[in-house]
Amino acid sequence: MNSLWVLLWWVVIVILGYWVYSRHVAKNIFEVDGGRATPAKMYMDGVDFMPANKNVLFGFQLNSIAGAAPIIGPIVALQWGWLPAVLWLGLGVFFIGWLHDFSSAMVSIRNDGDTFGALSYKLISPRARKILLTFVYFYLLLIATAFGHVITSGVSKNSALPFPMLVIIGVAFLVGYMIYKAKVNILVTTVIAIVLIFLSIYLGTVWKISLSYTTVLICVLIFGYFSSILPVWQFIQPYNYASVYVVYFGIIAGILGLLIGHKPMTLPAFTNWSIGMGPLWPILFLTIACGSISGWHSLVSSTATSRQIENELDTRPVTGGAMFAEFTIAIIAVIVCATAFADKAAYLKSVGNPVGIFTSGLGSAITSLGLPASYASSLAGAMLVILALTIVNLVFRFMKVASAELMGDALPIAKNPHIATIVALVITYILVKTGTWLYVWVLFGGANQLMAALALLLATLFLAQKAKNYKVAIYPMYFMYITTVCGLFYTAFFKALPAAFRGQKVFGNAFAAAVAVLLIICALILAYDGIKAFSKHKAAAASPEAQKAPA
Amino acid sequence: LSEKIDTGGDIRSGENRDSPGMSSSSFPGKTVLLKFLRGLRDFFRGLLFYNIGQHFSEQKRCSENVFMLGVVGPLIGIPHLFQYYSLRLLPYYVRDFQAWKKRMVKEHDFFDKVSD
Numbered sequence: 001m002n003s004l005w006v007l008l009w010w011v012v013i014v015i016l017g018y019w020v021y022s023r024h025v026a027k028n029i030f031e032v033d034g035g036r037a038t039p040a041k042m043y044m045d046g047v048d049f050m051p052a053n054k055n056v057l058f059g060f061q062l063n064s065i066a067g068a069a070p071i072i073g074p075i076v077a078l079q080w081g082w083l084p085a086v087l088w089l090g091l092g093v094f095f096i097g098w099l100h101d102f103s104s105a106m107v108s109i110r111n112d113g114d115t116f117g118a119l120s121y122k123l124i125s126p127r128a129r130k131i132l133l134t135f136v137y138f139y140l141l142l143i144a145t146a147f148g149h150v151i152t153s154g155v156s157k158n159s160a161l162p163f164p165m166l167v168i169i170g171v172a173f174l175v176g177y178m179i180y181k182a183k184v185n186i187l188v189t190t191v192i193a194i195v196l197i198f199l200s201i202y203l204g205t206v207w208k209i210s211l212s213y214t215t216v217l218i219c220v221l222i223f224g225y226f227s228s229i230l231p232v233w234q235f236i237q238p239y240n241y242a243s244v245y246v247v248y249f250g251i252i253a254g255i256l257g258l259l260i261g262h263k264p265m266t267l268p269a270f271t272n273w274s275i276g277m278g279p280l281w282p283i284l285f286l287t288i289a290c291g292s293i294s295g296w297h298s299l300v301s302s303t304a305t306s307r308q309i310e311n312e313l314d315t316r317p318v319t320g321g322a323m324f325a326e327f328t329i330a331i332i333a334v335i336v337c338a339t340a341f342a343d344k345a346a347y348l349k350s351v352g353n354p355v356g357i358f359t360s361g362l363g364s365a366i367t368s369l370g371l372p373a374s375y376a377s378s379l380a381g382a383m384l385v386i387l388a389l390t391i392v393n394l395v396f397r398f399m400k401v402a403s404a405e406l407m408g409d410a411l412p413i414a415k416n417p418h419i420a421t422i423v424a425l426v427i428t429y430i431l432v433k434t435g436t437w438l439y440v441w442v443l444f445g446g447a448n449q450l451m452a453a454l455a456l457l458l459a460t461l462f463l464a465q466k467a468k469n470y471k472v473a474i475y476p477m478y479f480m481y482i483t484t485v486c487g488l489f490y491t492a493f494f495k496a497l498p499a500a501f502r503g504q505k506v507f508g509n510a511f512a513a514a515v516a517v518l519l520i521i522c523a524l525i526l527a528y529d530g531i532k533a534f535s536k537h538k539a540a541a542a543s544p545e546a547q548k549a550p551a
Numbered sequence: 552l553s554e555k556i557d558t559g560g561d562i563r564s565g566e567n568r569d570s571p572g573m574s575s576s577s578f579p580g581k582t583v584l585l586k587f588l589r590g591l592r593d594f595f596r597g598l599l600f601y602n603i604g605q606h607f608s609e610q611k612r613c614s615e616n617v618f619m620l621g622v623v624g625p626l627i628g629i630p631h632l633f634q635y636y637s638l639r640l641l642p643y644y645v646r647d648f649q650a651w652k653k654r655m656v657k658e659h660d661f662f663d664k665v666s667d
Contacts, residue, residue, distance in 0.1 A: 047608045052597075055590045059597025179603070186600075237606060244599060 001265050003258060003335045006086055010331045013090040018324050022098050026316045029469050030106050034313040039113030039306065049113060051310035054318055061322035063244065064300045065101075068387035069143075070291035070330040072150060072354045075337050075361075076441060077287045078347065080280050081270035082338040086331065088284060092292030093327040096476040098320040100452055103459035103473060104298035105319045108306035110462070116302045120454065123461045123537075125529040128454070130406070131522045135451050137402045138515055139296070141424070142444035144224070144395045145431040147388040149440070152217045152432065154355025154385050159208035160378045161385060162216075167200035168246075168386060169223065172239035180233045193242040201246075201382050205374045217432055220392060221425045227393035228400050228421040236393050243386040250362060250383035254332055257365030263339040267347055277438050278495060282487035286445035291330025293480070295451025297323065302455075336361035358384045399424040435508030436499060442491045443516055449484040450523055453477055457530045464534060467541040485523050492516035 026032045040051040052060075077085040108114055111122070120128040155161045175193050178184040211219075227236050273280050277287070290296075301319050309315050340361035341347040350356040362384075363377030371379075400420040407414040414420055431440065456477035463470035492513040500509035625631060644651075 045612075047605070047612045050608075052601075053593050055593030056597035056601060059594040059599070060601040061597075063598045063602070186603075232606060237602060241599065241603065248598075 001269065002262060003265055003339050004262050006082075006265070006331065006335055007258075009086060009090055010328065013094050013327070014324050017094040017098060018320060021094065022102065022316055022320045025099065025472055026102065026320075029463065029472055030103070031468075032106070032312040032315060034311050036312055038109055038309050038312060040308050040310055043113065043307075049307045052308040054310065054314035057305060057308055057314065057318045058321050061300065061305055061318050062325050064304065065290070065294070065297045065322055066326045066329055067290070067391045068147065068150065068384055069289060069294070069391075070326050071333040071358060071384060071387070072146075072441075073288040073290060073292075073445070074330050074334045075354045075357050076277075076438070077284055078267060078334070078337055079271065079275045079277065080273075080284055081268050082265055082334055083269040084280055084284055085288060085334050088288055089292045089327060089330050089334070092285075092288070093323060096452075096456075096480065097293040097327065098323040099459070099473065099476060100293050100295075100455055101297045101301050101319040101323045102316055103462070104455045105301040105306045105309065105315050106312075107458055107462045108302035109309060109312060109315065113307040114302075116299050116455070116458075119302065119458055123458055123465075124454075124526070124533045128526060128529055131526050132451070132454060133402060133406050134522050135295075135447050135454070135519070136299075137399065137406055138519060139444065139447035139451065140395045140399045140402060141427060141431070142440055142447055142515070144392055144399070144424070144428045145435060145440050146437065146444045147392050147395075148217065148220055148428055148432045149437045150354055150388045151220050151385050151392065152213055153353045154359075154381060154388075156211055156213045156216045157353055157356060158359065158378075158381050159210045160204040160374070161381050162209040162211050163204040163207050164197070164200040164378070164382050165385060165389070167203075168197055168243065168382075169239070171196050171200075171242050172235055174238075175242050176234045176238035179238065190245075194245050197242060197246055201378050202375055204382070205378050214433075217429065220389070221429055223389070224392055224396040224425055224428075225421055228396040228424075229417060236397065239393065240390055243390060246379070246386055247383055250366075250379060251329060251332065253366045253369060253371075253379075254336055254362050257362075257368040258332065258335055258339075261339075261365060261368035263364075265335070265338045266343065267338040267341055268344055271344065277442065278487075278490055282483040282490065283442055285483045286442050286449055286487040286491075288330070289445045289448045289452075291327055291333075293449070293452050295448045295453070295455060298451060298455035333358070333361075336365045340364045355381055355384050355388075396421055396424055431508055431511060433508070434505050435512055436496070436505055439491055439496050439499075439509065439512050442487060443512055443519075446484050446488040446491070446516065447519055449480055449487075450519060450526075453481040453484060453523075454526060456480060457526075461530075461533055461537050465537040465541055481523070481527065485520055488516040488520050488523075492520075 038051070040049050043049040044051065074085050074089065077088075104116070107119060107123075108116075111119060114122065117129045117132055120132050155165060171193050174196075175189055178189040178192075179186060227239075230236075277283050297319075305318060306315075309318065337347075337357050337360075340357075340363075347357065350360075359377045359381040362380035363373065366376035366380060367373050400417050403420045403424070404415040404417075414423075456473050459473040460470045460477055463473060496509040496513040496516065500506045500513065620629060621631070625634075
C-alpha cells in the first residue's frame with residue numbers, strides 16, 4: 001500500500017477534527033467568547049501573565065509539547081502493524097487529544113489562570129493535588145528511564161553518533177555564553193551553532209567512536225546532573241535552542257523525502273491482536289501517548305499558555321492546533337518506519353533500539369532528497385538522540401522540584417537540589433540497567449494517560465458546574481481512565497511480576513510492578529474523589545440559585 | 552539584548568499590526584500572502600525565541616523582587632534580615648550597649664587624640 005494513503009487519512013482527520021469538530025465544541029459547548037477578558041489581560045505582570053500573539057503562542061506550545069515521545073511511541077506500536085497505530089493516532093487526536101489540551105487551557109482561563117494543581121485542589125479534592133504530583137513524579141522517573149535507554153542504546157550501537165553528541169553539548173555551552181554573557185548577536189550565534197552541529201554530524205561519519213552501554217549511560221546521567229544544577233541559561237536553554245534547528249530540519253527533510261519518494265508501506269498493516277508486550281487493548285493506547293493524547297500537555301496548557309492567551313478565540317488554534325501538529329509528527333514517524341524495512345523480521349530485530357529503527361526510516365526518506373546515505377542516517381539518529389536528551393535534561397530538573405514539593409515537608413533533605421537530583425539519577429540508573437525497557441515504556445504511558453484522565457475529569461467537572469453538555473469530556477475520560485488502569489494492571493501482574501518471579505531482571509521488573517500498583521491505587525482514590533466532586537458540582541448546577549444566576 | 556531578540560512589544564503586542572503597505576494591494580492576494588508570512592514569522596519566533604525572552608523577563612523580575620524586598624519588605628511583614636539578627640543578638644550586647652552608644656554619639660575632638 002502506498003504511504004500517500006496514510007497522508008490522506010492525516011488530511012481527513014485534520015480537516016474534520018480541527019475545522020469542524022473542534023470548532024463546534026469550542027463554540028457551542030465551551031462557548032468561547034472573544035469579548036471576555038482573559039487572565040493575561042486581567043492580571044498582566046509582564047512575565048507570567050502577558051498577552052501574546054496567537055502565532056507566537058502556537059510556536060511556543062508546539063515547542064513545549066512535541067519531543068521524542070510522538071516519534072518513539074508509534075515506532076514501538078508498529079509491532080501490532082501500522083494500521084492500529086495510524087487509526088489510534090487519528091481517532092485519539094480527533095476525539096480526545098485536542099479536546100484535552102484545549103479544555104485544560106479553557107478551564108484554567110475561566111479560573112483566573114490557576115495551575116493544574118490548584119484546579120485539582122479546588123474542583124476535585126485537596127488530596128487530588130498530591131495525587132497529581134505523584135503521577136507527575138513517576139511520569140518523570142519513567143520518562144527518564146525510558147529515554148535514558150533510548151539515548152544509551154542509540155549512541156552505543158551507532159559509532160557515528162558519539163562525536164556529534166559531544167560537539168552539540170559543547171555548542172550548547174558556547175551558545176549560552178555567546179547569547180547571555182558575550183552579548184553576541186543572536187543571528188550570528190545561531191549561524192555558528194548550526195554550522196558546527198551539521199559539520200559535526202558529517203565528521204561523526206568519519207571519526208567513529210565506539211562506547212559501551214554503561215559508559216554512555218553514565219555520561220547521560222552526568223549531563224542530567226549538570227542540567228539540573230546549572231542555571232537554565234548556561235546549558236538547558238541554549239541546548240534546546242541549538243538543537244531545535246536539527247530537529248525541524250530533520251522533520252522537514254523527512255516530509256519532503258516522503259512526498260518525493262512516496263514509498264510503499266513494507267511492514268504489515270496488522271500483525272496480531274496480542275504481541276510480546278500484551279494485547280492491542282489496552283497496551284497500544286498506553287504505548288502511543290504523545291501524538292494522540294498526552295497528559296503532560298495539560299500541564300503546559302494550564303500553566304504557561306492559559307496565562308498568555310490574549311483572546312479566548314485564540315485558545316483553539318493555539319492548543320488544538322499544536323496538538324494536530326504533533327499528530328502530524330507522529331504520522332510521519334509511522335510512515336518513515338513502516339516504509340523502511342523489507343519485512344517484519346527486520347523491524348523486530350531492532351525493536352529495543354528505537355533510534356536504530358528511526359535512523360533507518362528517516363535516513364532512507366532523507367536519502368530520497370539526494371543526501372549521501374551515511375550522512376542522512378547519521379542526521380536522523382542525531383535528531384532523535386538530541387530530542388531524547390532534551391527531555392532527559394529537563395526531567396531531572398523537574399524531578400528535583402517535584403520531590404521537594406512531594407516529600408519536602410516530611411523529609412527536609414529532599415529539598416536539597418543536589419541530593420534530590422542524585423537520588424533521581426541513581427534510581428534512573430538502576431531502572432535503566434535492571435528494567436525491561438518495553439514495560440517501562442508502557443508504564444510511562446500509563447502515568448501520562450492518568451494525568452490525561454485527570455485533566456478530562458477537570459474538564460467534565462467544569463462543564464457540569466456550568467450546566468453545559470459534559471458528555472463531550474466524560475466519555476473520553478472514561479475511556480482513558482479504564483484503558484489506563486487496565487493497562488497498568490496487565491503490565492504489573494501479567495508481565496513485570498511474572499518476569500521477576502522467573503528471575504528475569506528481578507529488581508527492575510519488581511520495581512516497575514510496584515510503581516504500577518502505586519499508580520493504580522492513586523487512580524482509584526482519584527476516581528472516588530472524582531465521583532463525589534461530580535455529584536456535588538452537578539447538584540450545585542441544578543439548584544434553583546444556580547439556575548437563577550446568569551451563565 | 553532582550554530588545555534585539557524581540558521579546559518585548561513586537562511578539563506580545565497582539566495580532567492586529569497591519570503594515571502600511573497592506574491596504575494598497577499591488578497584486579491579488581497580496582494581503583493574504585502578507586498575513587500568512589507575518590503569521591509564519593510569529594510562529595518561528597514562538598518556536599525559537601519565546602523561551603529565551605521569557606527567561607530574560609523572569610531574570611528582570613527576580614532582580615526587581617530583591618530590590619522591592621529590601622525597600623518595602625517590612626511593609627508586607629518580611630523584616631530586614633539585619634533587624635532580625637539584631638534582636639537575636641540582643642542578650643549578648645545589651646550589657647555593653649550604653650557604653651557603645653556613648654562612644655558613638657559623643658563629640659570627638661582634637662583633645663581625644665592628644666594623649667596618643
